[in-house]
Amino acid sequence: MEIVKILIILLLAIGSIQGLIYGLILFKSTSQNGLANRILAIILFLFSYRLTIQIMRLFGLGYYDTWYYLMIDISWIYGAILYFYIKAQTQHQFTFKKKDWIHFLPVGIQITCSVFVRLQNLYWDGTRESLSWLGYYGYVIWMNNSTIYIVASSLIILYAYKSHKLLNGLSTNFEIDPAKLNWIKRIITSFLIYFSIVLLVLLLDLIVFKLGGNGSYYYFTRFYYYPFFIGIAVLTYWIGLEGYSRRNDRELAIKTNSTPIDLAKLKDISDTLKEAMLNEKLYKDQELSLHSIAKHLGIKSYLISRSLKEIENKRFNDFVNEYRVNEVKELLKDPNNSRFTLLSIAMDAGFNSKSSFHRAVKKQLGILPSELNIKD
Structure with a gap:
């Protein structure tokens, strides 16, 4: 088991370090695609830190501290950030508008719910009666089940689909380098496929476990928990490398x-x-x-x-x-x-x-x- 643990730490560390290094390079980029590069850097930073937290857990550090909860609380933001990265890559001189902030509403909802659930610890004395029905079921469904990650995966799939639609309408308005177009398609497809697999595994495991009546369900001890993060490490490594190599791609040319x-x-x-x-x-x-x-x-x-x-x-x-x-x-x-x-x-x-x-x-x-x- 120690060998497996070391291997997991190594794989997560490679993804985390790669994401951090290329994230810093992209964030400081002064190319025409500066905004797109900075948005991709944010994705890399978030993935990198999430991987770092899991490495700390393997060393027995960082259990349930502020930073641990913070990274869980903002997991519903990944889909929206991916969507805005695609918009910045495919819309000429893209800038954020007031109406765009509605896409970050889900993460606000998540933070509110998570704070409410964690506040139940103030009243919990080990019995169900010490909590209100909303507090009890919120705690069970929100913290012990994979609810947060099911919703996060669903949002990423939704925004990947929206990005595909955005890309399909691209040819009518812009000229774009085929190599750049293929890269954008690959990143959308990779997120769509990976998180569709994650969502399917999460749902099937939860349903089978509940139907089997096997007792309490804890997402953190499931068989796919660390394989899921190894997948995130691979994704972080790949998009960091590709994003770095394409950081100086020229802006879109408007068709006339x-x-x-x-x-x-x-x-x-x-x-x-x-x-x-x-x-x-x-x-x-x-x-x-x-x-x-x-x-x-x-x-x-x-x-x-x-x-x-x-x-x-x-x-x-x-x-x-x-x-x-x-x-x-x-x-x-x-x-x-x-x-x-x-x-x-x-x-x-x-x-x-x-x-x-x-x-x-x-x-x-x-x-x-x-x-x-x-x-x-």
Whole structure:
């Protein structure tokens, strides 16, 4: 049995360490898919810590402490996080909206129920009569059975299905690299298959055990308890490795229904805009906006916006900041500018704040502003 225990610890530790390392790398990612990478990092962090708790249990540590309960209490959040990872990967410039928070309602319900059940320990004296009927059955159903994990698996399956539907509608709106599309399909399918198996085992075991009248049921002592976590370790290892290798995938390109003539006109607008940027250095205006540049060029602002989107596949701010960052790099090459601070040079290039300069450099070059002198 000691060999089995050591093997389990080793397998869980590999998954946990892998999840932590790649989670940190993805969370710090400054690529175009930064939000998606951070969401995947959160999944890896949660899985990694859950595995760590199980390793501690095998060493006789961490039984029923605050962190142990916390990780159980947020188990209903995995499905929603997976769903938002897929949305961030498949929706152009995805951002969280107020209505999106409803997807985290289940975890709120779970925490409320778990706190109520644990409060029953204040009244429990070893007899059924010491608890209310709701407290007693809540304790039995919630804590001893696999109820939490049945619901958690069901939610992951539900959100994996929603992600599939989201993916099916993708081709009508976006162009996406086939390799990236296959990766997204694989991660959805892996969660769907694995947690469908988990749900089936949980339900069958519970039903058979109850029908057999074998006495008290404790989920934590069932035959599949640690195999379930070994599966989580394998899943964590795989998505961490794959997520890391795809962290710099390009953003989705929006499909257009523009005619060749429309595209030619938009290309002319794009060329005019880039020529003005280079020759007139419009980007050095700290108050530059889509409206002001449209007025200056005598082109309607919606046409400039459409040109940037369909020809350059960029937002206006990113387009302008690219010129500003390049201007900073050029200014730093001039020895006469060595007496100026980096921020003053950035302001001269058109940035209007330290934070906007910092964000632009990280997004455009993937480095910190302080590294500009080193890199160039």
